[in-house]
Amino acid sequence: MAFRDEKLSENVPGRYYVDVLCIDCDLCRTLAPSNFDRGPEGGFSYVAKQPESPEEEASCGKAMEECPTKAIGDDGSSS
Numbered sequence: 001m002a003f004r005d006e007k008l009s010e011n012v013p014g015r016y017y018v019d020v021l022c023i024d025c026d027l028c029r030t031l032a033p034s035n036f037d038r039g040p041e042g043g044f045s046y047v048a049k050q051p052e053s054p055e056e057e058a059s060c061g062k063a064m065e066e067c068p069t070k071a072i073g074d075d076g077s078s079s
């Protein structure tokens, strides 16, 4: 389970975020390449764009489900 208090500062504001549990495994970037990106020096992924379509929403949800360390959070808000 991801925690809002531990979200990475690189995440764009909004519903989804990645926290410090990320191990840079690449799965979220593969499942939702429009929304997740790798940190500039590697080591973690972050939410680069919040989902803007049902397809992107589904991909982000899938990434959250599949993340091996449960580092992706969804605070349920749209702002």
Ligand code: SF4
Residues within 6 Å of the ligand: 018, 021, 022, 023, 024, 025, 026, 027, 028, 029, 044, 045, 063, 066, 067, 068, 069, 070, 071, 072
């Ligand atoms: S799937 Fe989870 S652990 Fe893997 S890069 Fe994405 S946020 Fe990090």
